[in-house]
Amino acid sequence: MPTPVKMPRLGESVAEGTIGSWLKNEGDWVEKDESLAEIITDKINAELPSPIAGRLAKILVKVDETVPVGADIALIEENADVSVSPPDQAAPGPDAAPVKNLEQAATPVIEQRDTSADNGSGEGAGTTSSQRRDEEERQRISPLARRLAREHDIDLNQIAGTGAGGRVRKEDIIAYVEQRRAAPAAVSAASSYTAPQAAPQPAAAVAEQSIAPSPAAPTPAPQPAAAPTTTAGADEELVTPSRMRLAIAEHMVRSKRTSPHATTVVEVDMTNIAKWLEKNKEDFKRREGYSISYVPFVMKAVCEGIRKFPMINSSWTEDNKIIIKKRINIGMAVATDEGLVVPTLYDTDQYTIAGLAKQISAIAQRARTNKLTLQDMQNSTFVVNNPGTFGTIISVPIINQPHAGILSMDSVVKRPVVIEDDAIAVRSMMYLCLSFDHRILDGAGAGGFLQAVRTKLQSYDKEIDVY
Secondary structure (H helix, E strand, O other): OOOEEEEOOOOOOOOEEEEEOOOOOOOOOEEEOOOOEEEEEOOEEEEOOOOOOOOEEEEOOOOOEEEEOOOEEEEEEOOHHHHHHHOOOOOOOOOOOOOOOOHHHHOOHHHHHHHHHHHHOOOOOOOOOHHHHHHHHOOOHHHHHHHHHHHOOOHHHHHHOOOOOOOOOOHHHHHHHHHHHHHHHHHHHHHOOOOOOOOOOOOOHHHHHHHHHOOOOOOOOOOOOOOOOOOOOOOOOOOOOOOOHHHHHHHHHHHHOOOOOOEEEEEEEEEHOOOHHHHHHHHHHHHHHOOOOOHHHHHHHHHHHHHHHHHHEEEEOOOOOOOEEEOOOOOOOOOOOEEEEEEEEEHHHHHOOOHHHHHHHHHHHHHHHOOOOOOHHHHEEEEEEEEEEOOOOOOOOOOOOOEEEEHHHHHOEEEEEEHHOOOOEEEEEEEEEEEEOOOOOOOOHHHHHHHHHHHHHHHHOOOOOOO
């Protein structure tokens, strides 16, 4: 029986994905973990590895088609004989144009350009391969931008691309849509035409119609209410959210709707860690080649807390069960120019503080340069967020579904604190805020976890061994 290949979840807030290209054809043999297709979402692009070795029996989702996470996109026959694959065609040269199927042949050139490297262009197009490649390169556009163009019924030939070589980008389409919306508004403001009203009917005719309606007249089906159209005033600006922002919005609303959120906060004395960083931070970066901050200390302490309170590393299932995750894979919220992403640090508890600093630096760099992989965006079990880098004092995060909780670490601030013998001293203090799923945890469990994290952070002395 063929094994289905499903659309993966490329990020916790991603609900759908687009097939950018198929790297294998129907009938091809594919090895386990060999790249099968390119998947594109609003956050990252990644190659999808094959879950098993076998023959690609059926492609269920076409190039540029968008489907929900978990949908079947292909079928692989695990025990299929390679000899039953379709006969191989002669290998084309570097300038040859592979033959495409009838559906692709009927698609306009502008709809094909991102897949031309895999599917080629139809024969008899009337232009040379070189000219066709030049035209496609000039009009090249990502599947996300192409889908935006289709949604708004835009002729891409009307848009002047601002990308390299005149490439039309997503930003160009959004700007064009805004200009197009503004134009009718201006025309409407300059016009004061009022449609004439129908003449009133005599009262008798109205009464006759209401008393004796025609039995043959079908009852009209109720029409769905038209979606409201938002317009901006003279002193306002209307912004169309990016697909990534829309995906984040959907995920946040769904999270609040899914989990009964509860929040608890503790205050942590970070003085010894702060003094160590002040003394050793520059030498550490010069020696290791990457920075160290409060984040790896907090992550290490979170791992200690999870070991003592494993229920915080779990998920509530649709059939009302709780799955406790044995591996501790911490998701790290990273702010990028496009929005928030949450890549995963696998087996976080296995690293030293210095090792965590290296992993954090590497994954943050990949996130900000759009080089996150499929594996980077999957399988997190808990999230640590660091809004404190922006100077926040207390922040209440929203749970990253389907986790049981999320921890925010806020800014480390010096303030007077009462210490032993009622003395007052200036200490480096930080708030830790835990939002948790009240279906899974009660206040005692959440408080116990936070207490374990705080105890670990306050246990460091001035001579810290980060290795």
